[in-house]
Amino acid sequence: MKTLTNLLTATALTTAIASPAFAETWDMPLAYPATNFHSAVAAEFGKCVTTGTGGDITIATHPSGSLIAGNDIKRAIQTGQVPIGERLMSAHQNENAVFGFDSIPFLATSFDDSAKLWEAAKPTLEKVLADQDLTLLYTVPWPPQGIYFKAPIASVDEMSGIKFRAYNAATARLAELTGMLPVQIEAAELSQALATGVADSMISSAATGYDSKLWESLNYFYEVDAWLPRNYIMVNSGVWDGLSEENRGIITGCAELAEYAGNWRAREYTGFTLQGLRDGGMTVEPASDALKAGLQEIGATMTEEWLAAAGEDGAAIVEAYRAMK
Numbered sequence: 001m002k003t004l005t006n007l008l009t010a011t012a013l014t015t016a017i018a019s020p021a022f023a024e025t026w027d028m029p030l031a032y033p034a035t036n037f038h039s040a041v042a043a044e045f046g047k048c049v050t051t052g053t054g055g056d057i058t059i060a061t062h063p064s065g066s067l068i069a070g071n072d073i074k075r076a077i078q079t080g081q082v083p084i085g086e087r088l089m090s091a092h093q094n095e096n097a098v099f100g101f102d103s104i105p106f107l108a109t110s111f112d113d114s115a116k117l118w119e120a121a122k123p124t125l126e127k128v129l130a131d132q133d134l135t136l137l138y139t140v141p142w143p144p145q146g147i148y149f150k151a152p153i154a155s156v157d158e159m160s161g162i163k164f165r166a167y168n169a170a171t172a173r174l175a176e177l178t179g180m181l182p183v184q185i186e187a188a189e190l191s192q193a194l195a196t197g198v199a200d201s202m203i204s205s206a207a208t209g210y211d212s213k214l215w216e217s218l219n220y221f222y223e224v225d226a227w228l229p230r231n232y233i234m235v236n237s238g239v240w241d242g243l244s245e246e247n248r249g250i251i252t253g254c255a256e257l258a259e260y261a262g263n264w265r266a267r268e269y270t271g272f273t274l275q276g277l278r279d280g281g282m283t284v285e286p287a288s289d290a291l292k293a294g295l296q297e298i299g300a301t302m303t304e305e306w307l308a309a310a311g312e313d314g315a316a317i318v319e320a321y322r323a324m325k
């Protein structure tokens with residue numbers, strides 16, 4: 001609350017001063033479409049910063065990987081090509097396993113548990129990012145992950161041989177363990193990849209399926225609630241340290257508002273997009289007991305593998321999370 005009060009006071013002060021001491025525009029690349037709730041929240045965050053800093057900093061968001069492709073966003077911020085941006089956190093799991101804390105199957109399967117898991121993981125992630133000259137501003141979860149198919153699938157055995165779109169190392173591993181053929185595809189290329197048969201299946205939220213009108217290519221969405229991965233907004237630490245204390249306070253306040261709004265929008269968007277998939281003609285239903293059981297087994301293997309890869313930091317996150325439950 002203190003930050004919010006600071007924000008409001010600082011906003012009133014800076015808007016009272018007619019001309020800003022300096023003015024700069026921050027290009028903010030986003031990987032997901034403008035209509036997606038993450039992008040909408042980022043745009044509101046940008047407006048909050050622009051208004052709050054009295055025009056010192058104008059944020060221009062660039063959705064759908066239009067400025068920088070999703071996979072390159074983190075590096076672009078680290079190297080100072082852009083000051084700020086948004087990325088799927090678990091996309092960096094190859095670099096350091098702790099980035100994949102939110103893609104451990106069946107560890108945190110609801111919004112409430114995802115919030116607890118984030119609370120447990122936040123100090124570690126902030127530190128890992130700080131060591132890479134990145135300052136974490138806020139994170140927002142995606143809705144629970146389910147699996148999309150062309151034809152009905154009732155067990156893991158039936159998944160074998162299907163071309164599967166992956167978005168991080170965990171989803172690629174899930175494909176391998178179920179005998180599917182993983183291919184890494186950014187959300188911006190999803191509709192085309194599915195329309196042209198580059199992939200015939202994927203794990204994701206109803207949100208991403210809805211954003212990409214997946215009913216044009218796929219017919220089934222099985223609610224599995226495997227995990228809720230996160231997007232996060234980061235800023236180059238050199239840029240951050242160079243800001244005035246007032247502007248840092250304003251941006252921190254805007255980030256708190258964005259995180260709060262994003263969490264609510266994620267929940268709302270879940271029901272809305274599940275219905276959207278149905279309206280588009282897809283069958284939306286819980287996975288069969290056999291499919292769930294098979295995925296649970298694969299999830300146990302993936303959990304062991306992640307704990308082995310993430311070492312002490314990973315074990316501490318899971319322990320802290322379990323202690324909150």
Ligand code: PCA
Pocket residue numbers: 088142143167186187203204205206207208229
């Ligand atoms: N949508 C993103 C990541 C998780 C999600 O629900 C995607 O599919 O790329």
